[in-house]
Amino acid sequence: MKYFQKLALPAVLATSIASSAFAAEGLYSMSDLEEAKVYDSAGEEVGEVEDILLGNNMSVHSLVIETGEVMGLGGNELVIKRGSFTVVPKPDHKNFDEIEYKVHLEMTQSELKAQPEYTEDWWNKTSAALQRAWEKTKDVSESAWENTKEATSSAWHDIEEGAEDLGDEIEKKMD
Secondary structure (H helix, E strand, O other): OOOOOOOOOOOEEOOOOOOOOOOOOOOEEHHHHOOOEEEOOOOOEEEEEEEEEEOOOOOEEEEEEEEOOEOOEOOEEEEEEOOOEEEEEOOOOOOHHHOOEEEEEOOOHHHHHOOOEOOHHHHHHHHHHHHHHHHHHHHHHHHHHHHHHHHHHHHHHHHHHHHHHHHHHHHHHHO
């Protein structure tokens, strides 16, 4: 059961999902990434991508992986943060309409079991924390911009005064 309303997203999103040399495609289709098979660090299949979560800056925050499902029942939805997985296009795709991905986790199955479960409580806590971080980043950026403007204005004023003083000295020496 889905607890959350999905964002309306474009079919192809240019984003840095993977940092691996294998993932040299540059663009990833979010709709094709959903339901991609997921493998642990030993290469064992552990589930599939259920959802893709984005942060305020519209970059990938994490993947929701459904694990342990048997005939559509009993699966857990776990949150895997960006940096803990690599997305690799399957090498045998022929064209635009046939792109398939594999997701490789940089963790064992026991480490996977320790990941947070995708619940409404997780969503609310994470969303609030990300919003606070976003607001703090905006405040710091605005403050940095104001400091830069002030320093630039002060430096420009000093240059103007120095140029005037230099001009006055040149005029005195010319007289």
